[in-house]
Amino acid sequence: MNAEAVLKKAEARHLPSRLFTHAKERAIEALLLFAALTSVAITVGIVGVLVYESIGFFRQVSLLDFVTDKQWTPLFSEPHYGILPLVSGTVVTTAVALAVAIPMGSLIAIYLSEYASRGLREIVKPALELLSAVPTVVYGYFALLFVTPALQKLWPELPGFNMLSAGLVIGIMIVPYVSSVSEDAMRAVPVHLREGAFALGATRMQTALRVVFPSALSGITAAYVLGISRAIGETMVVAIAAGMQPTLTWNPLEPAATMTAYIVQVSLGDLPHGSVGYQTIFATGLTLLLMTLVFNIAGHALKKRYRQVY
Amino acid sequence: MLLKNAIAKSTNDAPVRQRIGQSQRRDRLFALAGLLVMAVASLVLLALLGQLAYDGIGRVSWQFLTSYPSRFPAQAGILSAWIGTILVMFLTALTAIPLGIGAAIYMEEYAPKNWMTDLIEINITNLAGVPSIVYGLMALGLLVYEFHLGQSFLTAGLTLAMLILPMVIIATREALRAVPPQIREAAYAVGATKWQTVRDHVVPYSMGGILTGMILALSRAVGETAPLITVGALSFIAFLPHSPLISDFPFISLQWLFDPFTVMPIQMFNWVSRPQDEFHINAAAAGVILLLMTLAMNALAITVRARFRRRIHW
Numbered sequence: 221m222n223a224e225a226v227l228k229k230a231e232a233r234h235l236p237s238r239l240f241t242h243a244k245e246r247a248i249e250a251l252l253l254f255a256a257l258t259s260v261a262i263t264v265g266i267v268g269v270l271v272y273e274s275i276g277f278f279r280q281v282s283l284l285d286f287v288t289d290k291q292w293t294p295l296f297s298e299p300h301y302g303i304l305p306l307v308s309g310t311v312v313t314t315a316v317a318l319a320v321a322i323p324m325g326s327l328i329a330i331y332l333s334e335y336a337s338r339g340l341r342e343i344v345k346p347a348l349e350l351l352s353a354v355p356t357v358v359y360g361y362f363a364l365l366f367v368t369p370a371l372q373k374l375w376p377e378l379p380g381f382n383m384l385s386a387g388l389v390i391g392i393m394i395v396p397y398v399s400s401v402s403e404d405a406m407r408a409v410p411v412h413l414r415e416g417a418f419a420l421g422a423t424r425m426q427t428a429l430r431v432v433f434p435s436a437l438s439g440i441t442a443a444y445v446l447g448i449s450r451a452i453g454e455t456m457v458v459a460i461a462a463g464m465q466p467t468l469t470w471n472p473l474e475p476a477a478t479m480t481a482y483i484v485q486v487s488l489g490d491l492p493h494g495s496v497g498y499q500t501i502f503a504t505g506l507t508l509l510l511m512t513l514v515f516n517i518a519g520h521a522l523k524k525r526y527r528q529v530y
Numbered sequence: 531m532l533l534k535n536a537i538a539k540s541t542n543d544a545p546v547r548q549r550i551g552q553s554q555r556r557d558r559l560f561a562l563a564g565l566l567v568m569a570v571a572s573l574v575l576l577a578l579l580g581q582l583a584y585d586g587i588g589r590v591s592w593q594f595l596t597s598y599p600s601r602f603p604a605q606a607g608i609l610s611a612w613i614g615t616i617l618v619m620f621l622t623a624l625t626a627i628p629l630g631i632g633a634a635i636y637m638e639e640y641a642p643k644n645w646m647t648d649l650i651e652i653n654i655t656n657l658a659g660v661p662s663i664v665y666g667l668m669a670l671g672l673l674v675y676e677f678h679l680g681q682s683f684l685t686a687g688l689t690l691a692m693l694i695l696p697m698v699i700i701a702t703r704e705a706l707r708a709v710p711p712q713i714r715e716a717a718y719a720v721g722a723t724k725w726q727t728v729r730d731h732v733v734p735y736s737m738g739g740i741l742t743g744m745i746l747a748l749s750r751a752v753g754e755t756a757p758l759i760t761v762g763a764l765s766f767i768a769f770l771p772h773s774p775l776i777s778d779f780p781f782i783s784l785q786w787l788f789d790p791f792t793v794m795p796i797q798m799f800n801w802v803s804r805p806q807d808e809f810h811i812n813a814a815a816a817g818v819i820l821l822l823m824t825l826a827m828n829a830l831a832i833t834v835r836a837r838f839r840r841r842i843h844w
Binding site: 241244245248249251252253254255256257258259260262263265266268269270272273323324327328330331332335344346347349350351353354355356357358360361362364365366392395421423424425426428446449452453454455456459460480483484487488493501502505508509512513516 | 550553554556557560561563564565567568571572574575578579581582628629630631632633635636637640641649650653654656657659660661662663664665666667668670671672675692695696699723724725746749750752753754755756759760762795798799802803810813814817820821824825827828832
């Protein structure tokens, strides 16, 4: 028998098992693809539910009223469906939060990336990660029971529910996100850029602010966008500490409901499925989702624009 | 003469020196500011956590852990809440971990370069940025009313599973990507199929990263409150769900899946939103236990990461 025949015989013997292996491989690949597609199904589910229920809502409420009416009282006997008061609440708390988180987060990131010793960084980075694990309801407790009373000592007329303390606490809460992602971006800037700046006689601050920071701007933008989305979508802190009354105001010292707080408020009650009141939370949710989407797209565009290639 | 001039010029460098001194002072001030901000941020957080512990620790007792909620704050406890949290986490892990790891393996090891892969890729990134309460709305419309799962443990577990799925996928993908391609090539070279390579080599080597990611994602889910409020968590549950183990054949009952649920953060939220100070103390105590749960999970994640990192050398 020649070698070829031996090979053929062996192949014939192994053929059934090889066919089986092949079928198994394909089945596993199909199963894994199915797992990957569930994430797409979740997106379809989110958009589908929000759009479907919002269509029901906008059959009864005109889109013009929704964006121009200055009152949001869907559960009153004379209902008004103006989303503006809820949007103003979200914008004010987010603005307060960012006023805290962006300067603090950026400074911490610059310090950690450009100044801190290796040892300090190894301690601070995991600690920051740990902080982002604190449940948001605990932050809500802080805002209502520590920050507001502390602020009331400074301004005795500050109401018990106000957007300022909620915003401040959200700000503290998102500092780790902003600083951690920005620091990663700045550490990714090649060392020879820094060395170039040092060689020209720049101090570390000049290097950090004029060379490293601009070079890392793409990643830093991503960090800011992450912080903004977190602040817009934050629910428990505002539901606990900012009040539940939808008020059209731009003053952070006043109480006002945000979009997320309104959804919580309605969910805690027992609205009949299919009523306009029930549909309002989906219309609000859709607005919220669109707002975060706009920021994410803007962030993506900025990220692309500032991307540096070395 | 010329040389003298040059020397005179160079000794007259006071303005330059002044500018250098100024820059250096600014540099030191800036470093100080950075350090100060970091100190302030950590002090504020430490003060807050300390205050929470101070308010709540006295209330943590055996009675607190083994009592149902009550309208008398001194008799109230978190029995239904912590059991609820464990059951919901079990369902979440059971759903999100296999799906997430499967999806990650597909994306890293199998996915061809085509429009569908791009779609899944973009989709996962975007899902991670969706506010958690939006997941709750989706679960309310779809799971509660469309699939008629009710306001139950099953709904809660699936809601949180969908919420952490992107996190699980992203963490697993990072872990898989850290395995050098030579490992895969070596496996193929000795005749392993793709799945054999993944199962016997790539996944075991990236187990540390995968486990860390899973624990961190679950620790996020433990603290999630908003989406569970939307799907209808009850804050006053004075009974336990049906037992998963029963005395009759087949000894396992799935009745509990459809029982109404509550979890730790919901219980805490309920107590925080009451006006009486006694309930605020209960809230602090629940907060202490909730924090211990999440911190323990994070500590575990850090340990796992360190252990696996030490074991692997390439």
